Amino acid sequence: MNHTHYAHLPLPEPLKPCIDFHGHLCPGLVYGYLVATEALRLFGERRSEDEEMVAISENDACSVDALQVLLGTTSGKGNLTIRNIGKNVYTVYSRSAGKAFRFSRKSIYLYTGDEKALFDELEEKFASGQATPEERNNQKIMKAMDLLQKSVDQVFEITEAPIPAPAFAELAPSVACTQCGELTMKTKMVKKEGKLYCQECLK
Numbered sequence: 568m569n570h571t572h573y574a575h576l577p578l579p580e581p582l583k584p585c586i587d588f589h590g591h592l593c594p595g596l597v598y599g600y601l602v603a604t605e606a607l608r609l610f611g612e613r614r615s616e617d618e619e620m621v622a623i624s625e626n627d628a629c630s631v632d633a634l635q636v637l638l639g640t641t642s643g644k645g646n647l648t649i650r651n652i653g654k655n656v657y658t659v660y661s662r663s664a665g666k667a668f669r670f671s672r673k674s675i676y677l678y679t680g681d682e683k684a685l686f687d688e689l690e691e692k693f694a695s696g697q698a699t700p701e702e703r704n705n706q707k708i709m710k711a712m713d714l715l716q717k718s719v720d721q722v723f724e725i726t727e728a729p730i731p732a733p734a735f736a737e738l739a740p741s742v743a744c745t746q747c748g749e750l751t752m753k754t755k756m757v758k759k760e761g762k763l764y765c766q767e768c769l770k
């Protein structure tokens with residue numbers, strides 16, 4: 568699905584390319600969107616063409632796709648580290664600002680009145696595994712839209728953080744593994760009796 572599927576919803580412009588890349592609208596994507604737009608504002612930067620910024624995500628979920636689209640911290644450039652310890656925590660570092668910020672999620676969903684009744688009902692169905700795919704999807708959209716109505720500091724605790732240790736892509740020559748012959752980055756190889764092997768062959 569691309570963002571036009573959600574044309575009935577008031578979506579901020581920068582979220583639209585995130586939906587196109589990710590494939591759907593969900594609360595996780597909105598977490599990433601909030602972190603990325605706030606980091607760009609705090610650093611006064613634009614999307615990284617190279618490795619101007621570095622992001623470290625402490626989960627491997629939907630949010631990471633918004634970081635890739637908006638911050639340009641991508642898995643291919645090596646300026647995105649996924650340290651999956653199951654936390655909704657992100658650290659973004661800017662080389663030019665010489666600063667890092669840590670975003671730690673603090674929000675819960677706060678509905679009132681009719682919306683709350685509907686939300687609670689869906690949440691209960693969801694928890695008991697009785698929700699239909701459509702209801703599950705509605706729940707995702709409702710959570711996403713709820714987050715979009717909040718300010719970033721209602722959703723995240725934002726603090727300045729120590730600059731993360733070398734978070735830049737390594738460049739190293741590739742050499743052929745002694746056993747399988749496949750070209751492997753030298754720094755990722757293991758030495759045995761003076762010969763270099765890929766990690767797969769020396770398992």
Ligand SMILES: [Zn+2]
Nearest residue numbers: 593595596629
């Ligand atoms: Zn998602």
Ligand SMILES: [Zn+2]
Nearest residue numbers: 744747765768
């Ligand atoms: Zn090998």
